Structures are given as C-alpha cells and as structure tokens.
Amino acid sequence: MRHAQSVPPRFGVPDDDQRPLTPAGMEAAKSLAGRLTAYEPAAVLSSPQLRAVQTVTPAADALGLAVTTWSELREWESGPLPSADWEARYAHSWARPGSVHGAGESLDALTLRAGKALARMAEEYPDVTVLVGSHGTFLARALMAAGHAVDWAFWRSLPMPAVYEVMG
DSSP: OOOOBBBBTTSSSSTTTTOOOOOHHHHHHHHHHHHHHOOSSSSSOOOHHHHHHHHHHHHHHHHTTOOOEEGGOOOOOOOOOOTTTHHHHHHHHSSSSTTTOOOOOOHHHHHHHHHHHHHHHHHHTTTSSSEEEBBHHHHHHHHHHHTTOOOHHHHHOOSSSSSOOOOO
C-alpha cells in the first residue's frame, strides 16, 4: 500500500526519511486498520521511511505483529532535491524510464528493485498474505514488475493512502 498523506518535502533540501504523516494521514492510517487486518496478513513489512511505517503501524498493532522494515521498499531515489518543478522532472522520467538525474536511480532500476522485493517476499513468506507499506512510485513500479500496465497517468491518480493486491 501507498502511505497516507505525509508532510510535504521541503524544496531545496534533501528529502527527510523521518518526514511524518500529517494529522489527517494518521487518521486515515487508523481508519484503514480494520480493512487491512481483514486480509489476515502473517507479516507486516514497510519501507524504513517514517511515513510508510506510520501508515501500517495501526494494522500491525491490531494484529499483534511487529513492523519489519526492508530498505528495498524505500521510495524512488529520483536524484534532484525537491523543487517546485518536480512534476515536470517526474513526467520526463516516466517518458524515459532509463534516464538518471544526478546520483539518483532510474525508474527502470526502481522497477528491478521492486521486482526483487516481490520475489524476496514470495520466497520468505510463501503461501501467506503480507501487508506492505511503501510509496507511490515504488508501488507503481512494483505493479509493473508484477506484470500490470502502469503509466504516468496511473501514478498521478494514486491516492494517499492506496491499497492494491498483488497475487504471487
């Protein structure tokens, strides 16, 4: 699932892995707990970035499960500092998924990372449901790695939070 509404990144400075959910995002995470526990997950995994952990924690608490963080579930490392022109840069990357900005990773590389994360989940948690908290771009590229058709318009339409089922 994509995390709930988070505090926006600050322009001109590196994004903060400790950027939390907004109060509305915390309420959304709490309100999702019943829906998510109904899946009866055997494990709760998350990106180590705080906003993803905060989104799955209410469901994990209700299930009596710990949240386990995996670094490969972190958001896309796009390269440039957050800025007002982020949308144009993202659109460029979606149009040219092999392109890299500075020290960032390409969307193609993210798709490979997401596919490896899905494979690891299938190997470590065979035949059980796993609840995963992550980020919009990661989620979109994970869906692509799982064989779903995903494009820029789909990414732009993702709500916060967003829940998707991937069968493996």
